Structure formats: structure tokens, C-alpha cells
Amino acid sequence: MEHVPERVVVMEGLSSVEHFLVGEERPRRVLDDITLLIKRAEAWGINGTSLFEIKLLLEIMANIRPYDRGKCVLIERGMMRLKRVILKHVFYIGSPNMLYNNMNVLEFLMFATARFKINRVVLQEQIFELIISIGLGHLSLMPNQMLTKEEKAVITLIAAAYSDSLMIVFNFPEYVWDEVLINAIAKITSFIRERGKTLMLATQNCLLIEKACSHAAIMKDGRLIYSGTVENFRLKFDRVEVIIQDKAAHAMTEKLALLLPDYKLDSKDESLLISSKDSEASDHGAIYKKIVESGFTPDSMEINPKTVQNAYEELMRQDDL
Amino acid sequence: MIYKNSYFKKELRQAYMGNKISTNRKIGSALFLGLVSFALYFVFQTLQKSVLSDVVPEIMQASYFSTVYLYIHIAVVFNIIYFIVYYDYLFFSEIRKNSWYLLIQMGYQPVIMFFSKFFALMYSVLLIYSVGFVVTIILTFFLKYTFIVSYLPTLYLVGLGDLLLITIISMTFSLYAKTVINGRYWTFFSAVLIFVLKITLGEYAVISNRVLMQNFFTLFNLKLSLYWLFGVGIMIVCCLICLVQSKNLAKYYNLPSDAAITPANMILVEIDSKTGKHKLLGSKIKEGWRSRIVDTVTTLFLIVFICAALAFNLFVILINASTPGQEVTIRGVIPFVFSTSTMEPEIMINDLAYFQKVDVQYPIEKGQIILFEQNNVLYVERVIKTGNQLTVDIDNYPPMSQIGAMKKTVTRPEVHGIYRGRNRWLGALILFANTIVGRLLFLLVPAVLLFYQGKIYKFFKKDNQ
Numbered sequence: 001m002e003h004v005p006e007r008v009v010v011m012e013g014l015s016s017v018e019h020f021l022v023g024e025e026r027p028r029r030v031l032d033d034i035t036l037l038i039k040r041a042e043a044w045g046i047n048g049t050s051l052f053e054i055k056l057l058l059e060i061m062a063n064i065r066p067y068d069r070g071k072c073v074l075i076e077r078g079m080m081r082l083k084r085v086i087l088k089h090v091f092y093i094g095s096p097n098m099l100y101n102n103m104n105v106l107e108f109l110m111f112a113t114a115r116f117k118i119n120r121v122v123l124q125e126q127i128f129e130l131i132i133s134i135g136l137g138h139l140s141l142m143p144n145q146m147l148t149k150e151e152k153a154v155i156t157l158i159a160a161a162y163s164d165s166l167m168i169v170f171n172f173p174e175y176v177w178d179e180v181l182i183n184a185i186a187k188i189t190s191f192i193r194e195r196g197k198t199l200m201l202a203t204q205n206c207l208l209i210e211k212a213c214s215h216a217a218i219m220k221d222g223r224l225i226y227s228g229t230v231e232n233f234r235l236k237f238d239r240v241e242v243i244i245q246d247k248a249a250h251a252m253t254e255k256l257a258l259l260l261p262d263y264k265l266d267s268k269d270e271s272l273l274i275s276s277k278d279s280e281a282s283d284h285g286a287i288y289k290k291i292v293e294s295g296f297t298p299d300s301m302e303i304n305p306k307t308v309q310n311a312y313e314e315l316m317r318q319d320d321l
Numbered sequence: 322m323i324y325k326n327s328y329f330k331k332e333l334r335q336a337y338m339g340n341k342i343s344t345n346r347k348i349g350s351a352l353f354l355g356l357v358s359f360a361l362y363f364v365f366q367t368l369q370k371s372v373l374s375d376v377v378p379e380i381m382q383a384s385y386f387s388t389v390y391l392y393i394h395i396a397v398v399f400n401i402i403y404f405i406v407y408y409d410y411l412f413f414s415e416i417r418k419n420s421w422y423l424l425i426q427m428g429y430q431p432v433i434m435f436f437s438k439f440f441a442l443m444y445s446v447l448l449i450y451s452v453g454f455v456v457t458i459i460l461t462f463f464l465k466y467t468f469i470v471s472y473l474p475t476l477y478l479v480g481l482g483d484l485l486l487i488t489i490i491s492m493t494f495s496l497y498a499k500t501v502i503n504g505r506y507w508t509f510f511s512a513v514l515i516f517v518l519k520i521t522l523g524e525y526a527v528i529s530n531r532v533l534m535q536n537f538f539t540l541f542n543l544k545l546s547l548y549w550l551f552g553v554g555i556m557i558v559c560c561l562i563c564l565v566q567s568k569n570l571a572k573y574y575n576l577p578s579d580a581a582i583t584p585a586n587m588i589l590v591e592i593d594s595k596t597g598k599h600k601l602l603g604s605k606i607k608e609g610w611r612s613r614i615v616d617t618v619t620t621l622f623l624i625v626f627i628c629a630a631l632a633f634n635l636f637v638i639l640i641n642a643s644t645p646g647q648e649v650t651i652r653g654v655i656p657f658v659f660s661t662s663t664m665e666p667e668i669m670i671n672d673l674a675y676f677q678k679v680d681v682q683y684p685i686e687k688g689q690i691i692l693f694e695q696n697n698v699l700y701v702e703r704v705i706k707t708g709n710q711l712t713v714d715i716d717n718y719p720p721m722s723q724i725g726a727m728k729k730t731v732t733r734p735e736v737h738g739i740y741r742g743r744n745r746w747l748g749a750l751i752l753f754a755n756t757i758v759g760r761l762l763f764l765l766v767p768a769v770l771l772f773y774q775g776k777i778y779k780f781f782k783k784d785n786q
Contacts, residue, residue, distance in 0.1 A: 018602060021588040027599075030589070051582040052589075064574055068594050084573040091426050095577050097418040100331065102338055102410065110324035111331060115428030120323050143338060156423065163426050174582050 005076040008167050008198040009038035009061055014070035016056055016222075030056055032222045034070070038215070040166070043189045043199040045209030045230070046173075047312065048219030054173040054202045055094075057219065061200060062092040062169040075166055091165035094172070096152035101145035105155055106131065108144055112159040130158065134187040135180055150175050154184055161192045168192060173202040186212040206309035210234070216308065218315055225319050230308060237311035237318075238304065239264075239275040241282045244291070246270065246298035259290045273304075328424070328434050332441030336410040351449045354399055355456025358392035364758045365391070371671040371752050372745035379529040385461050386472055386531045392457040393480030396450050400484055401512045404491050405505045411442055412495030413567055414504055421571045431571040435564055439492070446484050454480070471535040478540060479528050483519075486552050487511055493559040496566045524548035623774055630767040637754045637763070640673075648692075648699075648737060653678050655738045657692060657701070658751055663715040663727070664690065664701055668740070673748035674701070676738030683739070685711060690740035693731045701740070702729065711736070 014034040019027035030053055038044055048054045059065040060072060063080050072079050075089045099108055109127045116123065131140045139151060147155065153172050160168045170185075177185070182205070189212040192199050201213060209216050209230060216233050218226040226233060241263070246252070249272040256272070257265050263282075264275045276282045284303050291301070304310070330340060337343040365373065365380055365387075374381045379390050404411060415421060425431060454477055462468070490511035498504035519525055523546045533539045541549055583589055589602040639649045640656055648655045655676040662670045667690065676692040685691065690703050691713065705728075706712035714728040753759040770777065 017591050017594075019590050019592050020584070021590055022586065027590065027592060050584065052579065052584060055579065055582060059576075062574075064576060084576065086422060086425055086572055086574060088426070092422075092574055094574075095419050097577075098420050098423040100415075100420060102334060102336055103326075103331075104338075107324045107326065111326045112423060112427045114325075114327065120325055124323055159423060159427065164428075165426060 004040065004196065005166070006040050007037065007073070008040055008042075008075055009036065009200070010071070010073040010076075011036040011061070012071040014060065014072055015068050016060065017066055017068045018056060029068075029222055031060070031067075031219075034224050036217060036224065036227055038198060038200065040198055041193045041196050042215050043193055043213045044201065044215045044217060045213035046200065046202045046217045046219070047204055047206065047209060049221070049316070050219070051173045051204065053219050053222055054204075055171055058169050058171040058200055058202045059092075059094070062090050062094075062167075062171070063087055064092060064094070088164065089166045091160040091163050091168045093153065093156045093160055093168070093170050096149040096156065096172075098156050099144040099147075099152050101143070104141050104143050105136075105147070106140045108155065109159055109162075113162050116162070127158075127162075130191065134158075134184040136184050150177060150181055154181055154188070157185065157188050161188055161195070161197070166197055168197055168199045170199060170201045173204055175203070177203070177205050177208050179207075182208045182211055189213070206307065206312050210308040218312065220316065220319055226315055233315075234306040234308055234311050237314040238306040238308075239277075239314060240273045240304040240306075240310055241276055241284060242274040242287050243302050243304050244272040244274070244298045245300040245302075246272070246296075248296075249298065252294075252296050252298075255294060256291065256296070259294055260287065263287070272298075327437075328429065329437040329441055332438050333445065335441075335445060336407045347445060347449050348452055350399070350403075351452030352456055354396055354449070354453035355392065355460060357399075358388060358395045358453075358457050359460045360758075361395065362388045362391050364753070364756060367756050368671075368749055368752050371749035372669070373749055375669075377529070379531065382531070383464070384466050384531070385458065385468060386476070386534070388457055388461040388464075389454070389473065389476045390529070392454060393476055393483070396453055396480055397483050397487065397512070400446060400449075400487060401508065404487070404508045408495070408501060408505050408508060412492055412504065412508075413438070413563075413570070414495055414498070414501055416496070416567060416570045417499065417575045419575055422574050425571060431568050432564070434571075435567045439560075439563070442488055442492070443485065446488055447481070450481060450484055451477075469535070472531060475534045475537050475540060476528075478537070482549065482552055483515060486515055486556060489556050489559040489563070490514065493562050493566075496563060496570060518551060519548055522546050522548040522551060619778060623770060623777065627767045627770055627774075630763045633750075633754065634763045634767075637751050640751060641755070648678075650678050654741070655692065657699075658748060659701060659743075662719070663717055664703070665717040667703075667716060668701070668743055669745060671748045671752050672743040672745050673751060674743045675741045677741045678738050679736060681733040681736075685733075685736065685739065691731070691736050692738040692740070693735045694737060695729065695731070695735055699737075700729070702727065 012035050014031065015029050016031035018030040020030055021027050030050075034057065046054050046057060056065065060067050061074075063074065064084055066083050074087070077089070080087065100111070103111060106124070106128060109131075110120070110124055113123060113127070128140060131137055136151075136154070139147065139155075144152065144155070150172075153170070153175065157168070157170055160170075185201075185208060189199055189201075193214075199213075201208070203209065213230050215228065216226065216230045217224055218233075226237075247270055249270055250267045253265050253267050253272060256274075260274065262277060264277055266273045266275065274287060288301065291298070334340050334343045337346060362380070368374075369381060380387050408414060421429075421431065421434060424434065458473070491508040494507035494511055495504050498507050527533055527539060527542075527546045527548075533545075539545065543550060591600040591602050592598070593600075636656075639651075640658060648657070655678055657674050657676055659668045659672050659674045660670065668674050679685070685704060685707060687704050687707050690701060691711070692699060692701050693713070694700070700713075702713035702715050704711050705714050711731045711733070712728065713731055714725065718724050718726070754763050
């Protein structure tokens, strides 16, 4: 029976060769002391303040660029000395130009999977259904040259999902994703994970991480400031418990602050955000009761669903402090 | 519809969306080539009485040899343009775009992809060339020239050899060209290389000889030209380089530039932890000057071409506007297109002759050729006797004509100029400029270029990016 490695990426104290120089300051490593463990069938979203840092981390992870210090082991096989060399177990997607412009999307995917020993009719049906199920049915017969670079990247990801590579690296931190593509990536990610593959995804889009990833890694100034599950990240760092919408929200802030001394109140436009001061779970019922008792009846009041975006902003704020 | 594309089929499609469209386009191109060759042959026929008949008689003759000879050269030019325009689809730039990376990950073999690409391109070139060749012969058939089969296979092989050589050299260069724009320059350069090789190795002397070309094995006669020996050698070497280098390139992921995401206020360096040496990374500066060079060259080329074409047109219009008594003078020189053979061999028919404008005091000697006007007609004749009046005569009387019939007595006020020299090529060019094709080329094309210069400029800029 074939051994299926559980630990897909093991990074320990990894530092990059590349440095940033700012004026007369001492050079700073683009990546410094990165420790990360990625396991099989996980989907990691890598986010951070610098596009270059995120991109470089994934390039090192995919054996595209060398590193200076530390250790990086891929699929329990170590790391090749020779960089950029094609590794069967790593599918790196860092350019949208891999597609052939003179084909349409379905045709290209059929062409890419032409070497598989599967009945062509069955395979085409499968691929077509997958494209439709991820919400990109409208692109299926569109010539590749008419796709945006983001769409091209997603089509390449579909091809990668069908490959035999255990690890897929999707490295487009600079791309802007719309909701259709975010949903498509989320569904492809599920497909990838079902097949026992691991996905590493570089992005600055928190919604994409929230919808598509099981894990997140957040970087700032070349260091990893968070790595763990997305669930934990949201719950731990997004401390907003209740969101109140009302025209008089701003005027009520001081009054409510007295009633809710264990909470932090922030007013934004016509919203009032009530956040807990510690990471422990809050009693939303108690907050609601106290607001009603104060005689204030807001237009709307909702329990914050805890988003990656809020958690990310909070994490950055904490790190600045 | 079930998609069952193999890599070979994909290559056969080249730039087009479907195999059928691609095949139709290829056949269409071949027909177009045949027609263009035929049309160009007629254009050259209008320049029959010019320097071209002496310099390139092989394309001026009334024979199949001339039409086919023109075709094999036009096919080469067409293919170079085709290669440059569709460079992306035809050559190995897809390896640098990591398209092969994806396919290799999906189970494709680089060696098989190389051979598929190579044979598909060769097949396409062969198909277009062969159909075009047949079309040219069929069209020439309507001219009712004597059909000589013996030189046709030789000419076919000459053109085919050139095309295969350009194809394989361009393929090889495409493995080393890092950007599409560079690849296009290299494709053009490969054509220039073959042209130079043909001249230096005496190939043109062989292929332009209609008698020699009737023997198929003349091409391989090493005493006459070493071109084929060199050509075959280059092809073999290029094939091997392509095979090795494409396989080698396909082993690696090609990293696109990160210049767009490098923080603007920071310098990116690689520091060797052992030696502490700094190496500047990022290609922002490099890309900047390259882009500027391409922009400048494109703009400069457009400006020079448009200006030269317009200036030449103006020159042609001025010469054509010359009438007796109102000759156009440029800095004291009268340009005059000589349209008879009466002064051969000194001035050939359709040569552009220059005459220095003179007044009545200017000393004219015996033996000089003068431009004079009598009865509102301009004449060019040689002075055979000087004095108060000049006696002039032509140099070349046509056969069966009476010698001395053109002898004239010219008074000094009738003399407009003295012959100072001639330019045979400029004469032919003016003759060409007066044809419909010439008018199109020198007037319409610059006008179109001028109108679309913004779009052309943008196209090159986009390509460079």
C-alpha cells in the first residue's frame, strides 16, 4: 500500500536570501524565521501586508526560489537543491499565461487532461459539470484569450485539481477577486481537498480565505504573526460581538459604555460596534437586554458573524501596539 | 461535441480556434501567395525597360521561371511575416510562459511535444508553400509561355530549403529569446542571416541561372555553391539544439518578473550570508530602458518611412510636372527621366539623368551631352561640333533607321543643361512610383501609417510589455 504523507510542508526557522533596503537602514530579510506546518488535505490562505513577502513565501514553498537559513521539507521528501525544477508532487500556479489562447475553457481542460486514461466522454461530462457547479458555466465555451487574468488563474487551478500533484500552490496575491470567482475557488478547494490534495493560496482578500480555506497564515514585516485554523483566527481576533445600526448610534455610545463596562464600543458612520475586551465568549443575550433596558431601540441589531477581515484588522492593530 | 485534441492537432491549428479554420486559412494563404506573385510579376513587367532587366533578368523574363522564381522569394517573405505575427503560437515561447509546465504536470512528455511542434510547423509550411507553388504555375499557364518542366523541381526545392531553414533557425532562436518582442527580432534576423549566407556562398548566382537550374543536381554541386552543405548542416545542428534545449527548458518553471509587486520605496537585494555581498534584484530599471528603446525605434522607423515616402512622392510629382521651358531645378540641377534608348550606352532607357543648368555664356565642349529645347520639345543629344551654333546628334540609332536623321543645329539660348550623371535605380523607382502599385505604396501606405500611427505605436508598446 502506498504511503500517503501527512505532513505536506514543514518549515522551521526559514529565512529568505532576499533583503529589503530602505535608505540607510540595516537590510531587513524579506522573510525571517518562518515556522509553519501544513498537513494533507488542508487549504491554507496566506495573507499579509506585503504582496512580495506572501509571494516569496509560496515561491520558496514550491521550490521556485532558494532560502538562506532554516529548513523546508515538502511531502516528507526534503527540498531539491536545484530550484525551479518541475516536481511531480508540487503544482505551482504563478502565472495566468499557462493557458492556450486559441482554445476555449472546456477544450483546454480536456486538452490538459488528455493523457488520463479515462473515457473522454465521461471525463468531458465530469469537467463540464464541475465548471457549472462552481458557477463558471458562462465561461465554459469562452475562448481563453477573452478571459481576465483572474479567470485564467482559476481555470489553471481546475486543471491543477485534476493533476496527480499532492500540493497545489496558487500564488496570485496581487489579484483582485470578485464574488463569483471567490465562490468558484472555494468550491474548487473543496474538490481539491476531497481528493486528498493540499492547497496553498496567497491572497490579500480576507473573504477568499474565509470561504475557501481551512487554515490561515498571516505575515507582517517578514514574520509570521499568525498560523492556525481560520475558525480559530476569526473567533480569537474578531472581537466584535454585536453590530447596531441606527442614525443615533453615535449619540448613544457614551450612554451604552456605562451600561456595558466589559465591552469596547466603537462608532462607525451609523453603526455601533460592541467588542469584548478579552477573547472569552460573550453573552449576546445580556448585551441585548441591557440595550433594551436603556430605552434605546435601534433600527437593527445583529450578532457579528466573525469575519476574517475583522480578525485580520484586529491582528494588525494588536501587532502595531 | 467531445474535445479530443492531441498536442500535434493543437499545433496544426496554430493561431486559430479550430483545425478546419486553420486548414482553410492555410489554403487561403497559399492562394493569396500565388496571386501576389503573379501580380508582382506584372508590376515588374511594367519596369521591363529599366535597370531591373540588367540586374535581375531572372524575374523580368517572359517565362515560368520568372513567375516561380518570384513566388519562391515571396513565400519566404510571407513566412517570415507569418512567423513574426504568430510567433507566440508557432515557436517555443510557450515554454517560457509555463504552458509546458502545466502539460508536463498533466502527464505530457516534452520530447513528444517537441517533435509534434516541429513536424506540425514543417507540415504547415510545406502545405502553404506547395499549394502556392501549384497556383503560381496554373496562373502562369494563362500567359501561354513555353512550359519547361525541368527547372520547376529545382526551383521548388530551392524555396522549400529556404523555408525549412528559416523555420528551424527561428525555432532555435525562440528557445533563447526571453521575451516575445526579442523572439520576433530574432526571427527577422534569421531571415537576414539566410539572405547573407546565400549571397556569400554564391547561391544566388546558381539559382538565377535558368540554364543551370534545369539540372536538379546543380544545387548540390559543391564547386558552384556550398550553400546546401551549410544549410543542411545548420538544420541538423539546430534540430539537435532544439531537442536538447527544449527538453532542458521544460524541466524548469520560468519565473515571471515580480517588478509589479516589489514595494516602490524599497530596494530588493540578495545578500550572500557567507561573503555579505549585495546583489541587486528586480528588473524595473532594465525593463524601463528596453521599453524606451523599442518605443523610440518604432516611432523613429515610422517617422523615417513616412517622411521618406512623402518626400519621394513629392520628388516624383515635381519631375512629372517638368515641361519644356519650365523644368524643375533642384539646386541648379535638372532631374530628367530619360525615356528613349537614343543615348545608350551612356544613358539607358528610363534612367534618371541629371543636367546642370547653364546660361548662354557657359562653355560647351565637343562630346558633352546637352539638354535642349526645340519647338517646345526637350531633346538630349551629344555635341559633335561647337561654334556659334552647336551641332548635335544621338549616340544610338535604332536598327533599320537612317544614321544622321536626328542631327540638329542648336542655338545657345536653346540649351538648358549639360549632362552630369545618371542614376539607374532612382529611374526605375520613379517608373515604379508611377505605376498603380507604386502610387499605393508611396502615397496610400504612408497616409494609412500616419492615420494609424497611434494604434501601431500602442501595438508595439503592448507587445513589448
